Amino acid sequence: MELVRNSxxxxxxxxxxxxxxxxxxxxxxxxxxxxxxxxxxxGEIVVQAEHIPVxxxxxxxxxxxxxxxxxxxxxxxxxxxxxxxxxxxxxxxxDFIVAGPLFAEGRLIxxxxxxxxxxxxxxxxxxxxxxxxxEIFHEGLRLPPVRLASAGRVDPGLRxxxxxxxxxxxxxxxxxxxxxxxxxxxxxxxxxxTQRYSADDLLxxxxxxxxxxxxxxxxxxxxxxxxxxxxxxxxxxxxxxIPIRVALTPRxxxxxxxxxxxxxxxxxxxxxxxxxxxxxxxxxxxxxxxEGIPANAGMYRALHITAPDGSILNPxxxxxxxxxxxxxxxxxxxxxxxxxxLYPERVLAGSGGGGVFSLGGTDPRTGRLFAYGEALGGGxxxxxxxxxxxxxxxxxxxxxxxPVELLEMSLPMRIERYEIVEDSGxxxxxxxxxxxxxxxRLLTSAxxxxxxxxxxxxxxxxxxxxxxxPTRIRIVGPDGTTRRVDxxxxxxxxxxxxxxxxxxxxxxxxxxxxxxxxALASDLRAGYGRRRVEGEAx
Numbered sequence: 001m002e003l004v005r006n007s008x009x010x011x012x013x014x015x016x017x018x019x020x021x022x023x024x025x026x027x028x029x030x031x032x033x034x035x036x037x038x039x040x041x042x043g044e045i046v047v048q049a050e051h052i053p054v055x056x057x058x059x060x061x062x063x064x065x066x067x068x069x070x071x072x073x074x075x076x077x078x079x080x081x082x083x084x085x086x087x088x089x090x091x092x093x094x095d096f097i098v099a100g101p102l103f104a105e106g107r108l109i110x111x112x113x114x115x116x117x118x119x120x121x122x123x124x125x126x127x128x129x130x131x132x133x134x135e136i137f138h139e140g141l142r143l144p145p146v147r148l149a150s151a152g153r154v155d156p157g158l159r160x161x162x163x164x165x166x167x168x169x170x171x172x173x174x175x176x177x178x179x180x181x182x183x184x185x186x187x188x189x190x191x192x193x194t195q196r197y198s199a200d201d202l203l204x205x206x207x208x209x210x211x212x213x214x215x216x217x218x219x220x221x222x223x224x225x226x227x228x229x230x231x232x233x234x235x236x237x238x239x240x241x242i243p244i245r246v247a248l249t250p251r252x253x254x255x256x257x258x259x260x261x262x263x264x265x266x267x268x269x270x271x272x273x274x275x276x277x278x279x280x281x282x283x284x285x286x287x288x289x290x291e292g293i294p295a296n297a298g299m300y301r302a303l304h305i306t307a308p309d310g311s312i313l314n315p316x317x318x319x320x321x322x323x324x325x326x327x328x329x330x331x332x333x334x335x336x337x338x339x340x341x342l343y344p345e346r347v348l349a350g351s352g353g354g355g356v357f358s359l360g361g362t363d364p365r366t367g368r369l370f371a372y373g374e375a376l377g378g379g380x381x382x383x384x385x386x387x388x389x390x391x392x393x394x395x396x397x398x399x400x401x402x403p404v405e406l407l408e409m410s411l412p413m414r415i416e417r418y419e420i421v422e423d424s425g426x427x428x429x430x431x432x433x434x435x436x437x438x439x440x441r442l443l444t445s446a447x448x449x450x451x452x453x454x455x456x457x458x459x460x461x462x463x464x465x466x467x468x469x470p471t472r473i474r475i476v477g478p479d480g481t482t483r484r485v486d487x488x489x490x491x492x493x494x495x496x497x498x499x500x501x502x503x504x505x506x507x508x509x510x511x512x513x514x515x516x517x518x519a520l521a522s523d524l525r526a527g528y529g530r531r532r533v534e535g536e537a538x
Contacts, residue, residue: 004197004205005047005294011189012036012049015114015182024171024509025119026410031374031400034183035059035116040110043067044297046206053329054396055115056092057279060300063099063111066145066206072108075101078152078178083145084121086136086273089215092322093140093294094118094128096176098148100183102190105197110206112186112447114179117186118172119371124163126360131219131488133269133320138451141165149180150511165367167360213298218253220289221302221332224342226250227296230346231335231338233350235263235330235452237270237311242312244327251304255289257281257335268488269451272327280328281305283396284335296507323488325375326355329394333460340462344384349426350459352378352435352504354452354471359493363412372411373449374402379425379433379468379506381459388433388506412443414477421469421502423528426458428465428508429515433521435469435503448475448490452529454504455486465508472502483498 015036021031035055037048043063048056065088066081078098084090090097099113121128123140129164133139141162148158162176163169193202229248234241242263248301260425265271281303307314312327335351340347358373375397380388393399393503404415417439450473458468473485478496485491493499515523 001024001208004202005209008038008047011513012038014189015112015185015296018185019114019116019178019182022181023116023172023257023460025372026265026402027119027374028084028116028175028178030402030406032382033399034111034114036114038110038112038186039063040206041072041108043111043454044210046110046209046296048295051498052253052398053283054276054279054325055091055095056276056295057282058089058095058116059097059113060282061275062097063088066099067159069145072101075108077101077149078149079104080149080154080183081145082143084143086275086321086324087317087399088144089275091273091276093121093123093136093142096179098176098179098183098260102187103200104190104194104351107199109190109199109202112183114182116175116179117278118168118175120360121172121356125358125449126167126356126447127373127449129269129322129356129358129373129451130450130490130492131269131451133322134267136318139269139320139322140177140534145362154180154388167371172487176384184343186229188330209294210267210296210298214293214295214301215292216293217230217299217302221250221255222253224250229338229341231334233330233334233337235270235327236456237266238452239456242266244313244330246338248338253302255285255303257303258306259311259313261306262313265312265319269317269320269323270312270327270488271315271321272313272324273321274307274314276324276328277307277331280331280396282337284332284339288339288346291346293443323356325397326398326451326453329353329453332396335492347462348383348395348463349381349388349462349507349509350434350468351380351388351392351506352454352459352468352471353394354473354501354503355377356451357501358449359446363443364444365412365489370411375399376433376436376438376501376503377401378503381462382428382430382432382465382504382509383507384463385430387430390426390434391436392433414441415439416441416498424469424502425511426461426466426468426505426508429510429512431461431490431508431515431528432465432468432506435505437502439473439498439500442493442495442499446493448499450485450489450495452485454491458504461507461508461509464511466512468505468507471504475499481512482526495523
């Protein structure tokens with residue numbers, strides 16, 4: 001069983017590397033905004049590559065929706081299915097989930113799937129993450145579970161539909177082909193495994209992998225103190241905040257996770273699909289009480305999760321939903337707030353980030369459309385044993401950034417500053433990590449979308465630690481006029497504009513007066529601590 005489990009893990013890793021190397025968009029190739037996994041024939045995740053945590057939880061809900069429309073017994077080798085609709089188990093529209101059946105000795109034994117963030121899938125703004133969207137129809141092409149390929153032949157009509165709905169059609173098709181190829185990689189490796197193990201062996205090993213993870217999780221839950229743990233976070237939606245509340249209650253060997261009391265859905269994209277909400281629970285449980293237990297559907301069987309219908313964590317169709325990742329930051333924060341009394345050594349203070357910044361237009365060098373965007377990192381929260389790290393994507397995302405050289409080579413922009421925002425971390429016994437400053441000079445006019453994360457308050461501290469600095473975004477026009485962006489906003493920026501983004505620092509852990517004197521002296525020599533001292537003086 002262990003040999004087969006590691007073979008399955010190796011297949012997932014190879015799928016992911018194949019996807020990264022074969023894709024064309026920087027979003028996948030450079031930022032690695034993608035994930036891969038293997039399922040049982042019933043659609044339960046067995047193993048997954050260690051990539052984007054929020055993706056992997058979403059993928060647990062997507063394939064069962066595919067199987068509702070396409071019975072496994074009617075599938076054949078070379079079939080491929082695709083879905084990106086959040087109301088059919090996916091995340092947000094740019095995330096395409098591509099899945100296909102795996103066969104051994106002529107029998108269907110499971111599925112392979114990849115999930116990748118495509119740079120642009122249409123909608124009312126470049127990169128398909130418009131800040132002003134009020135319905136999912138504003139956000140781009142929506143695909144319920146559909147058959148993309150039959151017996152190895154990709155549907156040419158569906159390819160044309162996908163290409164016609166993107167500002168970057170050639171890049172979309174190239175990335176889509178790279179995802180299809182990951183299924184071929186998985187099937188080749190399964191064929192090699194069947195030279196050593198029978199189909200029955202592989203099926204039995206997969207079932208045992210899930211059963212062992214389930215049993216281990218149930219043992220941990222059964223050993224938890226009785227009672228209810230409660231946590232809360234405030235989701236920062238521009239000038240307003242929306243509460244996310246959670247209650248964790250162990251019932252024998254099942255953990256009930258209840259988000260009752262969470263705020264209602266908003267008229268805008270700042271909503272999290274239910275699949276992303278489940279993903280946050282899976283990750284929080286895994287890094288605390290489930291540490292060391294494989295993250296698969298066996299672990300998920302020991303969790304019972306409910307989120308109020310019509311809330312920000314389970315919105316009603318056709319609510320806009322592209323900012324699900326920003327909501328997930330706060331969902332994860334609320335879960336850790338609840339779990340902190342049991343596992344203080346595994347919990348971080350609040351982590352920062354700049355939300356999502358997108359722009360697009362026509363490249364004057366080529367006359368072709370372009371689209372760019374990424375979630376910018378910030379300072380991670382401190383722990384009870386160490387300062388936070390600087391310039392990190394928040395924990396649920398685990399992304400790389402796009403290299404400056406690639407941005408300047410492929411897009412009409414110049415990066416004038418890229419640096420750490422010193423002193424942006426919250427003070428504490430251990431201080432929060434520092435955010436990032438990145439300044440973009442536009443060499444052509446562009447339509448911009450800002451889905452701003454934490455613009456009015458910094459990430460919270462823990463155990464007496466102070467919050468980090470909030471996100472600050474400003475646009476300096478070619479005439480010198482300055483405009484501050486402190487909420488979700490779509491706008492037009494003329495050629496020559498400078499867009500400067502300072503992302504939030506991480507929260508501190510413990511009271512600042514408890515900081516080690518040598519560390520405090522080192523901070524002051526480096527200029528850290530200015531923000532706190534100036535605040536006290538004011």
